[in-house]
Amino acid sequence: MYTYFPKMKPVLFEGPQSRNPLSFKWYDAEQKVAGRRMKEWLRFSIAYWHTFKGTGSDPFGAATLPRPWNAGHDPVTIAKNTLTAAFEFAEVLGVDYYCFHDRDIVAEGASLRESNRRIDQVVKRARQLQKETGVKLLWNTANLFSHPRYAHGASTNPDAHVFAYAGAQVKKMLEVAKELGAENYVFWGGREGYDTLLNTDMKREQDHLAAFLGMAVDYAKEIGFEGQFLIEPKPREPTKHQYDFDAATVIGFLTRHGLRKHFKLNIEANHATLAAHTFEHDLMVASMNGMLGSVDANQGDPLLGWDTDQFPSDLYGSTLAMYVILRQGGLGSGGLNFDAKVRRGSTDLEDLFLAHIGAMDTFARGLVVASKLHQDGVLESFIRNRYASFDAGLGARIEKGRVTLRDLEAHVLKQGEPKPTSGKQEMLENILNQYLLA
Ligand code: XUL
Ligand code: CO
Numbered sequence: 001m002y003t004y005f006p007k008m009k010p011v012l013f014e015g016p017q018s019r020n021p022l023s024f025k026w027y028d029a030e031q032k033v034a035g036r037r038m039k040e041w042l043r044f045s046i047a048y049w050h051t052f053k054g055t056g057s058d059p060f061g062a063a064t065l066p067r068p069w070n071a072g073h074d075p076v077t078i079a080k081n082t083l084t085a086a087f088e089f090a091e092v093l094g095v096d097y098y099c100f101h102d103r104d105i106v107a108e109g110a111s112l113r114e115s116n117r118r119i120d121q122v123v124k125r126a127r128q129l130q131k132e133t134g135v136k137l138l139w140n141t142a143n144l145f146s147h148p149r150y151a152h153g154a155s156t157n158p159d160a161h162v163f164a165y166a167g168a169q170v171k172k173m174l175e176v177a178k179e180l181g182a183e184n185y186v187f188w189g190g191r192e193g194y195d196t197l198l199n200t201d202m203k204r205e206q207d208h209l210a211a212f213l214g215m216a217v218d219y220a221k222e223i224g225f226e227g228q229f230l231i232e233p234k235p236r237e238p239t240k241h242q243y244d245f246d247a248a249t250v251i252g253f254l255t256r257h258g259l260r261k262h263f264k265l266n267i268e269a270n271h272a273t274l275a276a277h278t279f280e281h282d283l284m285v286a287s288m289n290g291m292l293g294s295v296d297a298n299q300g301d302p303l304l305g306w307d308t309d310q311f312p313s314d315l316y317g318s319t320l321a322m323y324v325i326l327r328q329g330g331l332g333s334g335g336l337n338f339d340a341k342v343r344r345g346s347t348d349l350e351d352l353f354l355a356h357i358g359a360m361d362t363f364a365r366g367l368v369v370a371s372k373l374h375q376d377g378v379l380e381s382f383i384r385n386r387y388a389s390f391d392a393g394l395g396a397r398i399e400k401g402r403v404t405l406r407d408l409e410a411h412v413l414k415q416g417e418p419k420p421t422s423g424k425q426e427m428l429e430n431i432l433n434q435y436l437l438a
Contacts, residue, residue: 002091003205004088004089005088006027008353010094011357013031016321024357024361025361026364026365027361034326034371036330038364038367041322041325041326042335042336043331044093045098045138045336046089047408048086048099048105049100049101053104064345065342065347067085068085069081070082072360076122078425079105079107079118079122087135089345091135093357095127096134096135097135097138098136101142102115102143102172102173103146105123107117108365112169117311127179127180130181130333132300134234137180137182137183138334139183139227139294140177141173141185142166143169144190145168150191153189153191154191155192155209156189156191156193156205166212170219173185174219174220176378183333183335184293184333185216186231186232187231189231189234190238190246191239192239194240195240206243209253213257217259227311230264230294231263232268233245233246233249233250233271233272233282234242235271235276237306237307246282247265247289247291251286252287264291266293267279267282267283267292268296268306269295269321270298270308271307278320279321280323283295284416287324289297292328294331294337295321295336296337297321298340299312301428311340311355312342312363313359315362315365316436316437318362318366318367319369322366326367338356338359369435372431372435394407
């Protein structure tokens with residue numbers, strides 16, 4: 001019997017015909033797909049901040065989602081109650097992972113010392129619950145954006161004292177990562193960016209960000225934390241120009257600062273779309289560079305220009321995402337973290353379960369469709385043929401770096417005008433629909 005969810009029983013796979021809203025229609029954890037169990041491909045994770053700490057407040061209105069575990073006054077008691085709720089929630093859903101920021105697991109105290117003391121008490125309990133339930137920490141991170149001290153950034157703050165505070169928080173969270181066996185550690189540059197060049201030395205700020213990341217790499221090594229470091233790109237919000245704009249920008253930044261080998265990327269769907277990319281675009285940029293480490297699985301609203309963090313329900317998105325993930329052989333130590341919140345009008349406790357069930361089904365279905373597509377090689381063979389002119393002759397010599405502009409000119413003078421070839425986009429979209437609807 002669960003303390004916070006007394007009416008809930010473990011959610012089970014009942015198949016697509018089931019009319020039970022509290023069942024999985026597609027997610028069958030043990031079902032084998034492309035040689036692995038679904039749960040091994042998908043590695044779902046619950047985002048602590050939205051699911052357990054989200055209040056439903058927005059810039060126009062107050063909290064709508066009072067949760068029983070958040071009631072009371074003593075921050076450590078609330079934090080421990082939240083842990084109980086979180087592990088119960090994970091058990092009901094059969095989710096193996098969770099993720100948190102330092103300030104989600106327990107409220108910040110009046111000083112760093114006090115905050116860290118609170119963290120120690122709560123982490124002790126988390127460790128115990130992890131052991132009892134088998135639920136693991138996919139990643140943790142430091143919240144370097146909510147407190148007023150970070151109004152002008154954390155490691156990119158013009159004040160070195162604020163930089164130091166951010167460093168102290170990351171130091172503590174790396175120790176916690178080690179203590180709880182986190183499989184990854186995330187940096188999302190919440191306010192690492194700027195609003196106006198009138199007051200900003202952009203080069204200096206970016207150099208400071210690189211120095212900060214370097215210190216984290218060094219400290220992880222020193223304490224023996226071996227989880228994967230991840231950077232989560234986002235183009236804007238809260239600042240106008242975020243330094244971690246998108247996958248390509250982050251990869252360029254890491255390469256420029258000699259940090260590339262220490263990091264991979266955590267790609268979030270709604271961040272990709274804010275950067276005017278598709279989800280699969282940013283996944284592919286990360287993947288083709290060997291740097292796709294983990295995913296924040298959510299979706300935005302095409303009519304709203306901000307990070308709405310909705311639970312994923314778009315089968316095109318999940319299919320194309322899983323296609324990239326399958327093709328690179330999985331996410332390694334990463335997973336699919338639902339960085340998503342129920343709408344503020346979704347006020348039943350049950351809605352939290354329904355939202356996760358839908359999201360898990362969306363990705364399970366995406367996995368199955370992607371694996372069929374991949375197995376049949378439809379897109380692969382089309383794409384391979386599309387570039388066939390580079391497999392032999394002139395194209396092959398271009399790829400080998402053996403061709404000059406003079407050679408290209410000679411080729412055209414001899415061969416004349418190239419023949420147009422169709423990209424067959426509509427046909428491929430039809431094929432994708434055939435697989436989705438099969
Ligand atoms: C914010 C966001 C964060 C990160 C972790 O848009 O996605 O919650 O995932 O700091
Ligand atoms: Co995120």
